[in-house]
Amino acid sequence: MTATRYVTPLREGGSLPGVVEADDLGTYVVKFRGAGQGPKALVAEVVAGELARGLGLPVPELVVVDLDPVVARAEPDEEVQELLKASAGANLGMDFLPGSLGYDPVAHPVDATLASRVLCFDAFVENVDRSWRNPNLLMWHGGVWLIDHGATLYFHHNWPRAAAVVHRPYRADDHVLRSYARQTAAAGDWLTATLTPELLTGALAAVPDEWLAAFDFDTADEARAAYLGHLTARAAAPGDWLPA
Structure with a gap:
């Protein structure tokens, strides 16, 4: 699926994930490949997360979200802009749990x-x-x-x-x-x-x-x-x- 709109950053963690809307009308918490932790953190997220889901443990659905850097143009925060520009291609999305x-x-x-x-x-x-x-x-x-x-x-x-x-x-x-x-x-x-x-x-x-x-x-x-x-x-x- 493809990201259509960057909604807001989540500043709790050092990787600066963000809430993103995608073309399947879903909303996801996205971790970006251009963050400081790099692709290895995303590999660990997918492998561990999918293992947990396969074992029947409660993990939100994980998806691959394709990002076009053009999305960064609408973002006023320069730090977020740079992160989005550095994250072209496949990024990790986790189903957003509203009200959690x-x-x-x-x-x-x-x-x-x-x-x-x-x-x-x-x-x-x-x-x-x-x-x-x-x-x-x-x-x-x-x-x-x-x-x-x-x-x-x-x-x-x-x-x-x-x-x-x-x-x-x-x-x-x-x-x-x-x-x-x-x-x-x-x-x-x-x-x-x-x-x-x-x-x-x-x-x-x-x-x-x-x-x-x-x-x-x-x-x-x-x-x-x-x-x-x-x-x-x-x-x-x-x-x-x-x-x-």
């Missing part, structure tokens, strides 16, 4: 099964950004929704060392749902049974080629094979990284 609220762990108890599954999922993708300081969770229509997975898969920031960290344990001490996650053993069994090669392959297939070919590898297929190899090896050793 930030998650408060005291005000919003989470079911033990869901909390445990989210914690185990975050352990698999090594999500370092689901703490009480920055939950990256929204409350919408009475339920909790997972957002912002750009900080996952951080092995891909150093591919020469990626194989050495396949078995790296996950530190859950600071996880925002830790106090509610009282069924991690059952959730771990569920996760390892559900993390199939087909699920991993499908999540990687959702990443645009131009993001994958932008770094480290000669082709997008080579990049997908490297991600698949790492994630498959990690999925095969849950005892090394699942929280107790």
Whole structure:
């Protein structure tokens, strides 16, 4: 789909995402490829987000939003203008949840099964950004929704060392749902049974080629094979990284 109008910036995060309208009449929170985090953050967003959705966890729909820099002409903010001009082509859109609220762990108890599954999922993708300081969770229509997975898969920031960290344990001490996650053993069994090669392959297939070919590898297929190899090896050793 194609962006038709930039509505407003969201200044909560350093990447300066924005609310954008598209030609399918939908409204999306868009993260731009020209932001400081670069395409790797978008790759992590898609892979982790689509894995979570495939596992049945509540994640808003993710789409690829094509941006023509001409959209920047109507934006008075120079910082936003520069970001839009640097983000021509494919960008990441997440379905906008109107009226959603930030998650408060005291005000919003989470079911033990869901909390445990989210914690185990975050352990698999090594999500370092689901703490009480920055939950990256929204409350919408009475339920909790997972957002912002750009900080996952951080092995891909150093591919020469990626194989050495396949078995790296996950530190859950600071996880925002830790106090509610009282069924991690059952959730771990569920996760390892559900993390199939087909699920991993499908999540990687959702990443645009131009993001994958932008770094480290000669082709997008080579990049997908490297991600698949790492994630498959990690999925095969849950005892090394699942929280107790």
